[in-house]
Amino acid sequence: MPSRLRHAALTALAAALPLSLAAPVHAQEAPKLAWGNGKLLLTGGVSSVDGAAGGGLTPWAVTASYATENQVGATAHLTRVKTQDYAMTAYGAAVGIGDRFEFSIARQDFDTGATGTALGLPGLHLKQDILGAKLRVAGDAILDSDSLMPQIAIGLEHKTAHAGDLEPTLTALGASTSGTDVYLSATKLFLAQGLLLNGTLRATKANQNGLLGFSGTGHTGYSVQPEISIAWLARKNVAIGAEYRGKPDNLNPSLLGAGLKEDDWSDVFVAWAPSKNLSLTLAYVDLGRIVPAVATRRQTGTYLSAQVAF
Amino acid sequence: MSRTFTPRVSLIAMLALGLAGFGAARAGTLQVSVTDKDGKPAQDVVVLVDPSVKSAPKASTTPVLIAQQDLKFAPFLTVVPVGSTIRFINKDNYDHHIRSTPSGPLGSMPSVKNFELRLDAANEAPASNDEYKTAAPKGKKSGTSWQEVKVDQAGPIGLGCHLHSSMRGQVYVSGTPFFAKTDANGQATIEGVPDGAADVSIWHPDQIAEQSPIHVTVTPAPLKAVGQLNFTPPRKRRG
Amino acid sequence: MTISFRRIAAIAFATLAFSAGAIAQAQPTTRPADDSLYQQFGAQPGLIKLIDDFMVRLLADPRTQPFFKDVNQAHVKEELVVQLCEVAGGPCKRKGPDMQKVHAGFDIDRASFNALVEVLQQAMDAQGIPFSAQNRMLAQLAPMHREIVNVK
Numbered sequence: 001m002p003s004r005l006r007h008a009a010l011t012a013l014a015a016a017l018p019l020s021l022a023a024p025v026h027a028q029e030a031p032k033l034a035w036g037n038g039k040l041l042l043t044g045g046v047s048s049v050d051g052a053a054g055g056g057l058t059p060w061a062v063t064a065s066y067a068t069e070n071q072v073g074a075t076a077h078l079t080r081v082k083t084q085d086y087a088m089t090a091y092g093a094a095v096g097i098g099d100r101f102e103f104s105i106a107r108q109d110f111d112t113g114a115t116g117t118a119l120g121l122p123g124l125h126l127k128q129d130i131l132g133a134k135l136r137v138a139g140d141a142i143l144d145s146d147s148l149m150p151q152i153a154i155g156l157e158h159k160t161a162h163a164g165d166l167e168p169t170l171t172a173l174g175a176s177t178s179g180t181d182v183y184l185s186a187t188k189l190f191l192a193q194g195l196l197l198n199g200t201l202r203a204t205k206a207n208q209n210g211l212l213g214f215s216g217t218g219h220t221g222y223s224v225q226p227e228i229s230i231a232w233l234a235r236k237n238v239a240i241g242a243e244y245r246g247k248p249d250n251l252n253p254s255l256l257g258a259g260l261k262e263d264d265w266s267d268v269f270v271a272w273a274p275s276k277n278l279s280l281t282l283a284y285v286d287l288g289r290i291v292p293a294v295a296t297r298r299q300t301g302t303y304l305s306a307q308v309a310f
Numbered sequence: 311m312s313r314t315f316t317p318r319v320s321l322i323a324m325l326a327l328g329l330a331g332f333g334a335a336r337a338g339t340l341q342v343s344v345t346d347k348d349g350k351p352a353q354d355v356v357v358l359v360d361p362s363v364k365s366a367p368k369a370s371t372t373p374v375l376i377a378q379q380d381l382k383f384a385p386f387l388t389v390v391p392v393g394s395t396i397r398f399i400n401k402d403n404y405d406h407h408i409r410s411t412p413s414g415p416l417g418s419m420p421s422v423k424n425f426e427l428r429l430d431a432a433n434e435a436p437a438s439n440d441e442y443k444t445a446a447p448k449g450k451k452s453g454t455s456w457q458e459v460k461v462d463q464a465g466p467i468g469l470g471c472h473l474h475s476s477m478r479g480q481v482y483v484s485g486t487p488f489f490a491k492t493d494a495n496g497q498a499t500i501e502g503v504p505d506g507a508a509d510v511s512i513w514h515p516d517q518i519a520e521q522s523p524i525h526v527t528v529t530p531a532p533l534k535a536v537g538q539l540n541f542t543p544p545r546k547r548r549g
Numbered sequence: 550m551t552i553s554f555r556r557i558a559a560i561a562f563a564t565l566a567f568s569a570g571a572i573a574q575a576q577p578t579t580r581p582a583d584d585s586l587y588q589q590f591g592a593q594p595g596l597i598k599l600i601d602d603f604m605v606r607l608l609a610d611p612r613t614q615p616f617f618k619d620v621n622q623a624h625v626k627e628e629l630v631v632q633l634c635e636v637a638g639g640p641c642k643r644k645g646p647d648m649q650k651v652h653a654g655f656d657i658d659r660a661s662f663n664a665l666v667e668v669l670q671q672a673m674d675a676q677g678i679p680f681s682a683q684n685r686m687l688a689q690l691a692p693m694h695r696e697i698v699n700v701k
Contacts, residue, residue, distance in 0.1 A: 038660030040667065069659040069701060099659070145688040192688035194681065235680055236670060381650045404645045474646075475620045476654025 033098065036071030037276050037309065041237055043142050043189070044096065046271055046281045047077035047307045050157050050209070051092040051106025052132045054185070056283050056303055057243045057265055058227040060198045061153035061187035063102040063136055064094035065309050066276050072097050074310045077106075083287060083301035087111045094132070102155070104132035110211050115294040119166070126211040127162040141187045141196075150188035150197075157181040159210040166212075173254050174220070175213030179205045183227075194233035196241070202227060207251050208262055208290060219250035231271075239271045247288075256293050263288020267303060281305040338503040338528035340488075342535045344496045344512055346542040351496030352514065354387040354480075355539070359488035359500055361508040361528065367487040369393030373458055376469070376479065378406045378429065383469050383479025387515065389491050391484050392464050399456040400429035406477070411468035413480065415516050422465035422483055426472075428452040466515070480515040503528045510535055516543045581638035581689075589682040590637055593630070600629045603672040612664035616655055636689035649696040658700040666691075 045053040045062045053075070054060030065073025072095065079090040092106030108128045116124030134155035141151035160178045163170055167177065183202040190197070203222040205214040215221075225248060231241030244266045251260035269283035283303035290299050340359060346352045369391050377384040379401040390396060400406050409426040413419040430451050461467070461483045469479030482489075488508075490498035510524040519540055526535050581587075590596055604626055607613045617625070634641035645651070666687065673683045 036660055038663045040663055068663060071660060140694075143691040143694045146692040191691055192685045194684045233680075233684070236674075381646050381654065402646065473621055473624045474651070476651075478654075 033070060033072050035073065035310075036068065037066035037073060038068035038071055039066040039099070040142060041276060042233070042239055042271065042273050042279070044073075044075070044309065046279055046305060047075060047079070047092065047094065047104075047106075049079060049081070049088075049090050049106075049108065050130050050132065050159075050181075051077075051090075051094060051104035052134055052155060052157065053094060053096070053102060053104070054187075054200075055198065055229040055231070055241065055243045056269055056281055056305060057245045057267055057285075058198070058200050058202075058229055059132075059134065059155055059157075059183060059185055060200070060229065061136060061139070061151040061185040062141055063096040063099050063134065063153070064104060065096035067096045068099045070098060075307050076310075077305055077307040079303065079305035081285060081287075081301065081303045083285070083290075083299035084297060085113055085115060085295040086287075086290060086299060087113065092130070100136050102132070102134040104130075104134075106130045106132070108209075108211065112291075115291050118294045119169075119291075121165045124164055124166060126164070126166065128210050129160045129162070130210070131158045132156065139186075139188075142189050142191065145191040148188075150186040153185050153187075155183050155185070157183075159206060159214070161210050161213050163211075163213065170213040173213075173251055173256075173260070174217030175207060175215055175251065177213055179210060179214030181206060181210075189233075196229070196231040196233070196239070198227075198229040200227035200229075201225070204248060205250065206248070207260075209247070212251060212260065214250075216250035216252075216254055218253075219248065223248040223250075237273045240269070241271075242266070242268045259291065259293025261289055261292055263298070269303070277309055279307045279309070281307075337501075337530060338505055339532040340500045340503050340508075340510070340526065340528060340535060341532060342490070342492070342498045342500070342510060342512075342524075342537060344492050344498070344537045344539065346539045348542045349538075350542070351492075351494070352539055352543065353492055353494050353496060354515065355492040355496070355498070355537075356387070356389050356482045356484075356513040357490045357492065357498045357500065357537075358484055358486050358511045358513070359503055359508050360486050360511065361488065361504045362506050363504040365487055365504075367391030367393065367484060367489075369395075373397035375399060376481070377401045378408065378471070378477070381471075381474050381477055383477065386478075387480045387482070387491050389482045389484055389489050390461060391487060391489070393460075393462060394483075395458050395460045396481065397456055397458045398427055398429060401432050401455075403433050404431050405429065405451070405473065407472035409470055409472055411470040413466035413468040413515060415518060417468075418518075419466050419468075421467045422463040423459065423461050423467055425459050427457045427459070429457060430455045466513070468515075482513065505529055510537065512537045512539065514539055514541075514543060517541060580635070584638040584640075586682060586685050586689075587634060587637040587639035590633070590678060590686070591676070592639065593634065595676065596630045596633055596637075596639075599672055599676050599678075600626045600633070602675055603629070603669060606668045606672055607665070610664065610668050612661060613668055616657070616661065633686065633690075637686060647696070648693050649699075652697045653699065656700045657698055659694070659698050662694050662698050 044066050045060050048054045048059050052059035053062055053064035065075050067073030074095045076093040081088040088110045090108045094104035096102050110126040112124040134153050136153045139149050139151040158180045181202055181204040183200050185200040187198040202225045207213055225246035227245045229243045231239045234240050246264050247262055249262050252258050254260050265287050267283040267285040269281055271281040273279040285303045287299040342357045344352045344355045373395045374390050375397050376388055377399045398408050406429045410421040410424050432455050464483050464485030467481040471477040488500050488503050490500045492498045505528050508526050508528050512521045524535050524537050604622055607617045628645055631641045631643045635643050
């Protein structure tokens with residue numbers, strides 16, 4: 001071995017010893033999941049009322065949090081909806097893994113207000129727990145701006161209704177207290193136009209999203225409901241949009257005649273994300289008729305949601 | 311005329327025996343197998359054999375080619391005997407600005423030869439590399455896409471490109487005529503090594519500490535030697 | 550599912566919206582038909598100012614700094630100006646190595662790519678480029694992720 005090389009190598013070794021940190025190496029070991037927020041702003045969606053990431057009313061194909069490939073992230077949300085005769089609080093959390101998997105948990109607490117009193121159940125709160133899972137199966141909603149291919153995901157929401165003293169009534173109506181929604185979503189951001197479109201098909205038996213149980217006498221099967229969202233990126237951190245969500249009408253007709261007829265849901269919204277840690281969504285919602293036997297008018301009002309992302 | 315055969319026979323016999331013994335005493339094939347610290351085969355390891363009977367390396371008569379292709383040096387590692395000429399050829403459609411660099415991950419092994427070569431794109435374009443109609447002409451064209459460098463000192467020469475920072479290559483100039491580099495299986499074969507004691511040195515471009523030499527005794531029979539690096543090279547992207 | 554006017558209207562609206570988007574994107578992102586985007590970026594002087602600022606920000610952001618600290622900055626900036634000029638419909642044609650080769654020597658994951666997009670957005674904000682023009686430029690550059698991101 002040439003002595004110059006030996007000398008140089010020994011010098012290098014002597015120099016290396018005080019360096020506890022090696023010079024940065026280009027190579028990586030096999031990628032491990034790390035906590036991260038690599039997604040671009042607003043591209044994790046907001047928390048839907050059922051807990052899954054998407055719009056306010058409907059799940060999208062995007063995964064929760066800002067975690068992108070090789071990252072893990074989480075979100076938590078608190079939502080308040082107020083219409084003329086009712087109010088609802090919903091809260092929950094979701095975890096996004098590698099921009100591939102999403103798991104969510106949410107609780108809805110629906111205050112029946114005067115309707116509960118009219119039904120002989122003053123102070124009745126209809127509650128529901130929802131466990132969600134979503135898998136992104138194909139596509140990239142954001143960066144494939146040269147293709148029509150959307151991002152596609154499948155998911156499920158397992159819902160357990162706690163109707164309290166209303167449960168015997170629901171049983172009499174042929175409704176059960178738990179059910180699972182299964183959905184398929186396709187989402188695409190048309191980047192050049194700053195326009196996001198989502199289409200979801202949901203197979204569900206839920207009555208009023210599950211708050212009034214699942215199925216009804218004469219309507220025992222799944223129905224497939226369309227859900228559509230459109231959002232325009234007005235600025236990097238502001239999105240303005242609208243949603244439409246079809247709903248089955250399993251409790252109509254029922255023992256109460258058309259008294260439990262239900263309608264589709266829709267809203268127009270503004271979402272603002274001052275940072276990757278916080279987003280606020282304000283919407284005007286139309287929840288259609290809810291127990292029109294008592295509350296005859298269409299329920300419209302305000303939806304306000306805050307989501308924090310980690 | 312009759313010659314007495316017997317003395318010639320013995321002389322011939324002696325010569326024959328001597329020749330046979332002479333030939334057998336020269337040839338020795340050394341097969342070196344190198345693994346990294348984790349036991350995996352180590353590619354692109356320089357293997358130098360220093361026999362006790364020293365001889366000067368013979369420079370190759372034709373230039374040794376190192377191409378620049380697809381933003382890479384091809385081959386990545388080139389081992390040449392002292393006195394050789396290396397020809398750098400740019401086979402890409404864009405300019406390269408090749409220069410010698412120190413070797414080793416800390417850049418602590420200075421290059422035994424310093425050079426800077428501007429090599430034009432293989433397909434010569436009269437204008438600058440990128441068409442930008444409103445821009446002033448920029449960049450110098452050297453007028454050639456290949457240049458030669460004579461290496462007259464033993465040791466490492468790192469290769470880089472001033473324009474493309476991810477381009478990395480390595481030259482090792484050998485002071486011994488018995489050298490090789492390991493292939494993808496970590497194997498290197500060196501033929502014609504003189505019999506007797508020899509030191510086998512191994513050198514990897516990413517090493518910090520010197521490797522321990524392997525002491526072997528070369529015989530007419532093919533000999534296998536096993537070496538292990540004192541580190542595990544990172545799985546480096548070479549593009 | 551009740552067939553109602555509301556529902557029909559919603560589905561028709563959504564179909565129209567998707568079709569409009571689809572028609573707008575009916576062909577893969579190619580060179581723009583005119584140089585309006587190039588002009589919105591300030592033509593050559595504007596792009597040079599943008600990329601000068603972009604490089605400063607890339608070196609300041611800890612997510613992108615490791616990739617750019619050793620590069621030949623003048624060369625990379627020159628290539629970026631030509632690349633953006635070309636995709637914005639300007640009078641340029643980039644003839645250097647393709648995106649995949651240029652980046653093959655680095656380990657680039659999706660998060661790093663997105664980080665660069667964010668830094669570019671910051672640079673475009675600082676240059677006062679309208680949001681719609683920013684998105685049109687990003688739409689031209691975004692598909693390059695397929696050639697640049699090489700680590701899963």
